[in-house]
Structures are given as structure tokens and as C-alpha cells.
Amino acid sequence: MNRRTEDILQAGSSSDLVECGVIPHQVPLRERAILVVLASVHFIHIMDFMMMLPLGPQFMKLFDITPQQFGLLISAYAFSAGVCSFFVSFFIDRFDRKHVLILLCAGMGIATLICALANDYTMLLLGRMVAGGFSGMLSAIIFAIIADIIPEYRRGVATGTVMSAFSIVAVVGMPIGMLLVNLVDWRAPFYLLSAVSSLMIIIALRVLPSLRDHLIHHQERHPFQQLRAIFWVRNHLYAFALIAMLMFAGFCVSPFISTYMVINVGMAEIDLPYLYFFGGLATFFAARILGRLADLHGKRKTFGVTAALSVFPILLLTHLSSVPTVFAVGISTLFMMLVSGRFVPAMALVTASVTPRLRGSFLSFNTSVQQLSAGLASLLTGSIMGISANGALTHYDSVGIIASIATILSILLAVKVDSYQE
Numbered sequence: 001m002n003r004r005t006e007d008i009l010q011a012g013s014s015s016d017l018v019e020c021g022v023i024p025h026q027v028p029l030r031e032r033a034i035l036v037v038l039a040s041v042h043f044i045h046i047m048d049f050m051m052m053l054p055l056g057p058q059f060m061k062l063f064d065i066t067p068q069q070f071g072l073l074i075s076a077y078a079f080s081a082g083v084c085s086f087f088v089s090f091f092i093d094r095f096d097r098k099h100v101l102i103l104l105c106a107g108m109g110i111a112t113l114i115c116a117l118a119n120d121y122t123m124l125l126l127g128r129m130v131a132g133g134f135s136g137m138l139s140a141i142i143f144a145i146i147a148d149i150i151p152e153y154r155r156g157v158a159t160g161t162v163m164s165a166f167s168i169v170a171v172v173g174m175p176i177g178m179l180l181v182n183l184v185d186w187r188a189p190f191y192l193l194s195a196v197s198s199l200m201i202i203i204a205l206r207v208l209p210s211l212r213d214h215l216i217h218h219q220e221r222h223p224f225q226q227l228r229a230i231f232w233v234r235n236h237l238y239a240f241a242l243i244a245m246l247m248f249a250g251f252c253v254s255p256f257i258s259t260y261m262v263i264n265v266g267m268a269e270i271d272l273p274y275l276y277f278f279g280g281l282a283t284f285f286a287a288r289i290l291g292r293l294a295d296l297h298g299k300r301k302t303f304g305v306t307a308a309l310s311v312f313p314i315l316l317l318t319h320l321s322s323v324p325t326v327f328a329v330g331i332s333t334l335f336m337m338l339v340s341g342r343f344v345p346a347m348a349l350v351t352a353s354v355t356p357r358l359r360g361s362f363l364s365f366n367t368s369v370q371q372l373s374a375g376l377a378s379l380l381t382g383s384i385m386g387i388s389a390n391g392a393l394t395h396y397d398s399v400g401i402i403a404s405i406a407t408i409l410s411i412l413l414a415v416k417v418d419s420y421q422e
């Protein structure tokens with residue numbers, strides 16, 4: 001991070017004695033404000049995705065669709081995010097990151113509004129595809145901004161702060177969303193998210209500084225030159241493979257947790273919110289702790305330990321039979337905490353693997369890899385699992401073994417990823 005960006009962040013500090021990079025434990029107020037804005041934007045597009053999951057029964061009844069068609073609503077979002085992230089990677093580094101973030105927030109608000117106004121399945125599917133596209137691009141620009149403005153020694157904490165948006169969605173966002181669904185209808189949460197997106201545009205305009213430092217060394221490239229600059233670097237390929245394995249492992253298991261808990265474990269549907277609440281609460285604190293551990297002990301070491309530990313709840317969860325609800329919630333909480341938490345040191349490691357002038361494009365490609373891996377994992381899991389004669393889900397244990405193998409591979413890949421020294 002250059003001196004100009006340091007000066008921008010220090011301008012919001014409450015003390016002249018605190019300088020960015022001098023006192024590690026003192027974070028400038030302006031930097032904190034920027035992280036709050038980024039976390040809030042991250043919250044919006046995560047909430048937009050997660051709100052679809054508990055609405056399946058309503059959509060199937062309202063639009064007279066099959067479970068496969070509802071599954072298409074979910075996978076269309078992921079694949080759209082992956083494709084859009086890929087193509088935007090070619091030009092994302094040509095613009096002020098602040099302007100890009102604001103434009104994408106506006107697009108996300110419009111896409112969410114399309115979903116809220118949908119009167120049939122086709123329009124809703126279109127809205128999910130558009131929302132997925134903007135969501136993928138937003139994720140890339142958020143982490144590019146973090147990598148550009150946050151010093152290396154605080155980047156783990158910053159990444160954990162922004163990624164804790166997932167936990168807040170689970171603990172706060174989902175209960176509020178479901179309350180609106182029960183009090184009004186399924187459209188209400190999407191109207192609210194669209195309005196909040198508009199509010200975030202106003203706040204971002206006031207809080208975010210102009211982020212153009214990466215343009216100083218930027219050179220116009222033909223798309224094929226851009227691909228070469230990103231994919232002809234072995235370190236980048238290791239970083240992409242690391243994230244692909246993590247997403248694949250997580251999305252092999254995650255989409256079927258609720259269904260498996262109800263059908264195979266015997267949990268009552270009314271108790272399902274506890275899975276998200278306690279899992280999100282644990283992940284919120286774990287993300288912050290893991291971010292600090294990554295800064296203190298190294299991103300690679302922190303990731304390796306966390307990922308290795310995550311194998312145990314993966315195998316426990318996918319091999320559960322009929323158990324008390326408290327035990328099932330405990331296992332799912334441990335699963336969410338470690339499987340989500342391992343992304344904090346992993347993303348800090350990945351964002352540090354590329355030069356600043358390529359970081360925006362690299363992270364867009366990275367988002368594309370994430371989303372496509374998630375979509376492929378869901379498709380693979382759906383093809384492996386079946387339904388027994390008594391209606392129980394089968395082969396979830398095999399899915400857990402596959403996810404565990406992918407996790408172990410991610411640990412081996414993390415060893416290969418080197419950090420770029422700014």
C-alpha cells in the first residue's frame with residue numbers, strides 16, 4: 001500500500017500519534033468506516049442469496065414448480081455469478097474501484113427489485129440470474145478494495161470483518177426476513193434489500209475515498225494478454241485451485257443440510273432456524289478470531305489447522321442418524337464455524353498472491369472460480385444422492401467423504417501459494 005492511500009486512511013484517525021503501519025493495534029477510524037461499508041454491501045448480496053433457501057415450499061406452491069425447477073433458481077444464481085465474474089475480469093482494473101462498487105450496488109438493487117416484482121417463474125428466474133451476476137462482481141471488487149487499502153499485517157482481521165457478514169445474515173438477517181415473510185409475503189424481504197442497496201450507494205459515496213492507485217501502473221491489455229497475465233503465473237493457478245477445492249468441499253454438503261436434518265436425523269422443521277442462528281453466531285466470533293490468528297501466526301498455518309479440524313464435523317454431519325436436536329445443532333454449528341471460518345485465512349492468503357495492478361481482475365476470476373465450483377458441487381451431490389424406499393436421503397455419507405478429500409487437497413495447495421511482497 002503506497003503513501004497516498006495511507007494518508008487517506010489516516011485522515012480519519014482520532015489521534016495524530018496513530019499512523020497506519022506504526023501501531024498495529026490502532027486502526028484509523030476512516031479505515032473502520034470503510035470496512036463497515038464493505039461488510040454491509042457483502043451482507044446485502046449474501047442475504048439476497050440465502051433468503052431463497054427457506055422459500056422453496058412457497059415458490060413451489062405459488063408458481064406450481066417442481067423441486068428441480070426450484071433447484072434451478074439456486075444454481076442459476078451461482079453460474080450467472082461465475083460467468084459474469086469471468087467477463088468483468090477483463091476490465092475491472094481500468095476504473096476507480098469506488099465507482100465500480102457503486103455501479104454494482106445499483107445493479108444489485110435493481111436485480112433484487114425484479115425478484116420482488118416477479119409474477120411468474122420465468123421472471124423470478126431472470127431476476128435470480130441478474131442478481132447472481134451482480135453478486136459475483138460485487139464480491140470481487142470488495143476483496144480487491146480490502147487488498148488495496150488495508151496493510152498486509154491487518155488484512156486478515158479486515159477480511160474476517162467483512163466475511164462476518166455471513167454470520168450476521170444467519171443470526172439477524174434471516175430471522176428478520178422470515179418475520180417479514182410471515183407478516184407480509186415473500187416479496188417483502190426483497191423490497192427491503194432493494195431499498196437498503198439504494199441507501200448503501202449514498203453512504204458509499206460519502207465514506208469511500210477515490211481508489212485509483214492501482215491505475216498508476218495499469219496498462220491496457222488485449223483480453224488474451226489479460227488471460228496470460230493471470231493464468232500464466234503458477235502461483236495464481238495454485239490460488240485458484242485452493243479456492244476451488246474449498247468451495248467444492250463446502251457446497252457438496254451445505255445445500256442438503258436442512259433436508260437431511262429433517263428427513264434422516266428427525267429434526268422438526270420448526271427447529272431449523274436454530275441451525276442458522278447458532279451456526280452464524282459461532283461463525284461471527286470465529287471469523288474475527290481466525291483473522292487475528294492469521295495476522296499473528298501466518299495465513300497459511302492458520303488455514304491449515306482450521307481446514308484440518310473442519311474434516312471432523314464434515315464427516316460427523318454427513319454420517320448422522322437419529323440423534324437429539326441439541327446434538328444435531330451442536331454438530332451443525334461446529335461445521336458452519338470451521339467450514340466458513342477457514343475461508344478467512346484462505347482469502348487473506350489468496351488476495352496476497354497477486355500484484356496490485358492485477359488484483360481486481362484476479363479476484364474477479366477468483367469469484368468466477370468460486371461460483372462455478374459451487375455450482376458443480378451442487379450438481380455432483382444431486383447426482384450422487386438418492387431417496388430410499390422409506391423416503392430417507394441416501395449416500396450423504398459418500399458426499400462427506402468427497403468433501404473431506406477436497407479439504408485435504410486444499411491444505412496441500414495452500415502450501416504452494418506464495419504472497420506477493422508489496
